[in-house]
Each structure stands twice: as C-alpha cells, then as structure tokens.
Amino acid sequence: MTGSAQPVSASGPRRARLEAVSLTYRYPNSDTDALSGCSLAVPAGQRVALLGANGSGKTTLLLLLNGSFRPAAGEVRLDGAPTSYDRAGLRRWRRAVGLVVQDPDDMLLAGTVRQELAFGVLNLGRSEDDARVDVDRILVALSLDHLRDRPTHLLSAGERHRVAIAAMAITEPAVLLLDEPTAGLDPAGVEEVLAVLDRLHAAGTTIVVSTHDVDLAHRWADVVAVMVAGSVAACGSREVLHDQELIESARLRPPSAFTIWQSLPGDLRPATCPPDVATLAVHLRSASPVGGVPVGEVPVGEVSVGEVSR
Amino acid sequence: MGAISTIDTLAHTNRWSHHHLGDKVAWAGGLVVAALLTPVWPGAFAVTACVVCSCALAGIPLRVLLGVLRIPVGFIVAGAAITAISVAPGQRPPIRLTELGAAASLAGRGVAGTAAAALLALTVPVPELIARARRAGVPAAACELAILMYRMIAVSLDRLRWQRMAQESRLGYDGVRCSVRSLAALAAAAFVGSVTHAQRLATGLGARGFDGTVWLLDDGARHSPRFLASAVSVLALVVVGSFLVGGR
Amino acid sequence: MIFAMHIAEGFLPPAWSLLWTLAAAPFVVAGFRSLKRRVDAGADAKLATASSGAFCFVLSALKIPSVTGSCSHPTGVGLGTTLIGPLPMAALGSIVLLFQAMLLAHGGFTTLGANIFSMAVVGPWVAWWVYRAGTSGGLSMSMAGGIGAGVAGIATYCVTAVQLALAHPDPVSGIGGSLVEFLGIFALTQIPLSVVEALITVLALRWLSARSSLDIPALTGRARERSLSAGRVVASLIGVVLLMTAPLVARSGAEWAGADSRATDMVTTIDPGYTPWFEGWWTPSSGEVESFLFALQAAVGAGVVGYVFGSRRRDARRALTDTRGS
DSSP states (O other): OOOOSSOSOSSOOOOOOEEEEEEEEOOTTOSSOSEEEEEEEEOTTOEEEEEEOTTSSHHHHHHHHTTSSOOSEEEEEETTEEOOOSHHHHHHHHHHEEEEOSSGGGTOOSSSHHHHHHHHHHHTTOOHHHHHHHHHHHHHHTTOGGGTTOOGGGSOHHHHHHHHHHHHHTTOOSEEEEESTTTTOOHHHHHHHHHHHHHHHHTTOEEEEEESOHHHHHHHOSEEEEEETTEEEEEESGGGGGOHHHHHHTTOOOOHHHHHHHHSOTTTSOSSOOSSHHHHHHHHHHHOOTTSOOTTTSOTTOOOHHHHTO | OOOSOHHHHHHHHSTTTTSOHHHHHHHHHHHHHHHHHSOHHHHHHHHHHHHHHHHHHHTOOHHHHHHHHHHHHHHHHHHHHHHHEEEOTTSSSSEEEOOHHHHHHHHHHHHHHHHHHHHHHHHSOHHHHHHHHHHHTOOHHHHHHHHHHHHHHHHHHHHHHHHHHHHHHTTTTSSHHHHHHHHHHHHHHHHHHHHHHHHHHHHHHHTTTOOSOOOOOOOOOOOOHHHHHHHHHHHHHHHHHHHHHHOO | OBOSOOOOTTSSOHHHHHHHHHHHHHHHHHHHHHHHHHHHTOHHHHHHHHHHHHHHHHHHTOOEEOTTSSEEOOOOHHHHHHHHOHHHHHHHHHHHHHHHHHHSOOSOSTTHHHHHIIIIIIHHHHHHHHHHHHHHTTOOHHHHHHHHHHHHHHHHHHHHHHHHHHHSOBTTTHHHHHHHHHHHHHHHHHHHHHHHHHHHHHHHHHHHHHOTTOOHHHHHTOOOOOOTHHHHHHHHHHHHHHHHHHHHHHTTTSOOOOHHHHHHHHHHHHOTTOOOSOOOSOOOSSHHHHHHHHHHHHHHHHHHHHHHHHHHHHHHHHHHHHHTTO
C-alpha cells in the first residue's frame, strides 16, 4: 500500500501525556479484579504496544484510559492532572484520547464511509464545508479514497478496520488507543493497518496498540508494556521481551527474531537483537554469504530458517 | 457476506450512483405515477419498457430485475385473478369469470407499477434517501433513527445469517418441530444481539464523543440537466402518448 | 413463495392510496412523538430504540417453513410489539416497511400508507390488546405474546383483504363478495403462517424470559404497562371499519344513490316542471372525478379525526405521567 504525499492533518495533534496510576477495576458479576494496581505511563509521541494474553486486562485498561469505565481505585491523569468524569470533562478527555474498539462494527454507525468520517468532524462543531475538506484529505492520506461512497457493510474486514481508524484519527486526538487492531487480519491487511498507524505517528499522534502478537510488538513498537494478571509487569524498549521468565508468566512466547538471534553462534550474531526476522536475515547474508547466494537476489522475507542457519 | 440484499448493493454500485437523488426520484417516481394514472394499454407497457431500458443504462442486470419482481408478480397475479372471479350466491352459477379485461388491466398496472418501484429501489441507496429527506425537512428524529436502523440491520442480518448456518450444520432445520424451535432461538438471539450491539455501540461511539446527534452530510451530487430533461420528456411522451392511443 | 401481505405497487387506485396514507399518518406521527421523548433522554436510548427497529426488520427477514413447502416470512409484529409496545411500533414499523420497499422490493411506495395501516398500526394494537388481555387473564407473558402474534397476523391479513376489497369490489356482490373472495384465497397461506409465527413467538419469549439478566422493558424503553385504553383504540378501529363496510355488505346489490339525488328525484316526482334557480359554477367532468373528490374529502376527515384522537391520547398520557410526579 503506497501512502500519498498528502499530510494526514492540517495542523497536527497536540502532544499529551497519558498516565494510568494504580488502577483497580472489577467487572460487575465478577469475583476477581480485572485490573489491580495497574500503572502505565504512556510517553508522548511514541508507538506503544500493550502485550498480554487473553484476560490479562488489556482491553479493560484501554477502556479505563479513555473514560468508558471508572476505576474502583487509582486515577487516570492527562498531562499530569487527574481526569474528571463529568460531561465536560469526558468531552475534553475524549478529544485528547481516542479509542478504536476491537470490532469496527461496534463503532461505525453511518450509511457510507464519507458520512462516517464526517461524523467525527461535525461532532467537534465544525461546519459541513470543513467536514468535507477534512474527509477528503484523510481519505486520500490513508488511501481510502476509492471507498468514499461505499456503505460500511460492503467493505472487507481490513478495509473496515482502516475506516474505523480513520474515523478516530480525523479528529486528531493526541493519543490514539487501539484494541487489537490487527486481530483476524491477513498479513497484507496487518501491514496496511500498521502503515496507517505509522502515518498517524509521523504526524505526531501517540499510538497505543493492544495485541498478543509478540512479533508485531517486537518489530513495530518503540515501547512495550507486558501485562500479567491485571497489572503491567514490565515496560520498556523491546528488550523487555527478551526476559524468558516474564514471557512465560505472561502466557506469551519469545519473539522469533530473538529466538533465532540467541541461538546463533557468536561470530554471526549481531550486537543487538534486530526487530524482526527479515532484518536478521539481511544481516546474516551480508555478514557471511555462505552457500553462494549473493546479497540482493533472494527476496527479503522468503528466506527459510534452514537457509539462514546453513 | 455482509450485504443486506442484492438491491442494496446494486443501489450503491450502479452506473447512476453519481446522479442526484432528486433526478432519480423524478424519473422512477414519475414512472410509478404514470403506471397508476395512464390507461393500461399502452401506458403500462410503455412504463415497463422504460424500466427495462433504465436498468440497462444503469448497469443493472435484467435477471436481477426479474428476480426482484418474482414475488410481487405472484401477489399481483393472485389478486387480479380474484377480481376476475365473481362470487355471488344469488347468481347462477355462483362462481363465474367476469371482467377478464378489468383483471388483466389491474395485473398490467400492478406489474408496471411494481417494476417502476423496483427501479427506484435499485437506483436509490437508502443512506442517500435519508440524508436528502432530512434536508427536505423530514424531522431529525425519524431520519436519525432510520440511518441508525440501516446500519444496525446490516450488522444484525450478517450475524443472523452466520447463526442460521451454524444451526443448519447442527441439523436444526430437520423437520417442522426442529425448525420452529431453531427459529425461536434465532429470534431470541436476534433480540439479544441487537441489545448488546446497541450497548457496545454506545461504548464505541462514546469514545468518539457521540452525544446522540447523528449528522447526515449530503454527497454533493449535482442535478444533471441532461438527465432531468430526458426524464421529463420521456415521461411526458409516455403519459400523453398513452392517453392519445388508449383513450381516456 | 408467500410473504406477509404487502400490497404491491400499482394495485391500489390513487384515491385509496391517499385515503389509507392519511388514515395511517396520525398513528405514525403519534408513534414518533412517543419515541422523541425517549430518544431525547440520551444517546444510549436512541441507540436502543434504533436497535429495536432493526430487530423488527430482521425478524421479518427470517425464513420460516410454510404449509406449501416454500419459504415464508413472518410479520414480526407480535414479538416486536410485546417487547417494544404498540405506539413505538407504529413509528419503527413504518421505517421497517419503507426499508422493505427500498431494500427488498416488498410492497410499493404509493401502497406504503395502506401497508403501514395494516402492519404497523392495526397489527401491533391487536397484538398488544390480546397480550394485555392474556396477561391480566392469568396467561404467562410468552403465551399471551404468542397468541397476540397469531391474532395480529390474522388481523393484518383481514385488514389487507378489506383494503383490497374496498378498492376492487366484486361487480355483482359488491365489496362484501370481494371481501369474502380475498379473505378466502389468502387464508390458505396467511392462517398457517400466523399459527407458525405464534408458535415461534411463544418459544422465543420463553427463551428471553428465562434469561433473568434481561430487563426487557428497560432495554427496549418500553413504557410500563398501561391501562386497557389500548382496547378502546382497537375497538374503535374495528368499529370504524365495520361501520364503513357493514351497510355495503348488508345491502349488497342495492342502488347507492345519495340523499341529495333522492331529493332531486322526489322534487321531479312532485313537480315535473320545476327548474332549478341556481347552477353550480363547476361540475366534475365525470363520475370518477366526483368519486375521487368524495374519497379525498373522506380522507381529510379521517386524518383530522385521527389526529385529534392521537393528540388527545398523548395529552392524557402526559397528564398521567405529570401527576405521577416523574
């Protein structure tokens, strides 16, 4: 998917710091806490991956971070100040922090894609002409222009995810939270969604993505937070995922690139673990072209593990 | 998967989708009125011919039109047949065929009218209709409910189709008793599904700052003088011609 | 292939289309008014209301087995009314019927008014009245709702038959004969369909009431149980239809000359040489135009009467909620 040269936003979202401080939450009719003492500082302008198994509390944390739920204990802070749950407070909060839920059908309500995107702009109180301009701009910027008058129920799963993201992004939130935006998508669909998120990130939005795809977090995120049983067990750069014990306690598996990197002999192993297998393969080919395969003739991504370890 | 109906999909993707709603309604609506008011011969035939040509121009396959007309035509034929029969205990014989001409006339008008109505349905997408209706002054409450219903129907129908296929795979429709039980479960699931969908939408839309207002932007389509002029002149031709040829 | 009885486009003469549209209009307006209060309460209520309407459409899209072996579709009116209430059903039902015309080509646009009257006005009120009578008579909610659905289906098909008979009377036996014919032919499919729909409704309501976590009135925003004034509305509806059709049926074949033409006949009998001293400034060009004008007059009157009833009822209900101090 080629992006276009159009800027995503006219002025760019403002920077904002979002923090969860010691949040505790229990669902009604449940006998265990979904979150207990969960704290997370979301650094501004970064790509954050929230990793955890099903039931670890990722979705709950996101819903607390955007004000959909109120915590039993703890608070959410925006730019250092606690958020308020009254109408005006929630409106300010949600202008700064957007949430894209897991199932696009749970947040799309209009008849066509264009109407859906305009909805967000018109909600801000802007005029219809402004809405048309903004909608056109974001459709082109996120390569959705060919879908402009299509009703949402005739879109494919990947297209629906991208429209849902565009629908949130059009209002230029400072922080965009996404609940498993790549779940159920084919590899090409995953790349399309990540490309959209990268464009938004380049425009200045802080992106927080919840997922249980360890490889995705390892290769894409600037900051990784691992959730175990209702709280954040570790938060940092992708090296966090190299901790075997943490990975096991979180019911995850180590990143593929790390597993391979670890098992390489010392002379072949690059100094730091690369983000993904493809980069590792490129490094290995350039470091020792054993087997007579010249650099550049094997398409990246089609190298098998057997070839690499020869 | 995910389509509401063939008609809905075609309404969004046919060759006339860039035309202004008013143009399309003037043409197809005018044909409906013509079917009702002109003499059946040759008015109904002219209207039906116009519908067939419009479908060809708009890129709507003829077999779709025929499929759409299948059920209403059944109703029309049955209804017209009833008017052809006269039941009166006092007369001999008590049941006899009368007014075949009138019945055929009714059937012809019904078919022409239904075809014109089908053309309207096939060329006008529902979201566009609702947005323009809002602009024309239909109360906001009705329009907002309508567009929300449209979106929710798409989601619910899709979910229901999957649930029905799952039931069929478990032999849920093997016989009338089974079917009634499965259908009841399906109906109950449809209700629960619609309620939970509304609740999830409330969360998802709350995240977008939804306060209840559903905005309806118009699509900026322009009237096409050429289209309108052709429509009006053909309609005039059909109406005047029918009255001239068919008498009053 | 049998469906609930939507009258197809082109099957009703324009005068009758207009008449039924005007007859249905006050109920639809009253229905939207009752919804407006609910949806103004908040975004969640608006979504819940729309989801109820979507549910009604989806119900009518279910394929159910029919006697002939081909597939049929229920009206969905019975189950919908038990869950939502009859007044909102008039409003949501009209949107459903519009969508059926636009998305499925069931029913026409000029016949929309007639179809709304039979399926979104009479059907729901009958279903509601039977449901209320049943529950106050000791039946369970599911049983009462199911019987209500069946009776509503039959009522709907009867009203449609009346609409058709009025528009296309039998040349010999008049409207009465025509009514018998339409009722008879469509009974073959509609009565089994109503029975099946009743069964499905009973079971579905049982399923739903077994799930104790569902507070149905809260979820659908249905008004708390009201007095049996619903019965009065239904009774008056039936009364109106009977009043309109009874004389025509009772004296079928009679010459229906109006009182004014009888008077002119009488005058001519008394004084053959009499000439009128005033001529009307305009006479209708034909009998058909004259009939159309009469029908139009009747339709406007029906609309006014219906509006008055509808708004009085609304005011009465508002007074009731005001005195309750809610």
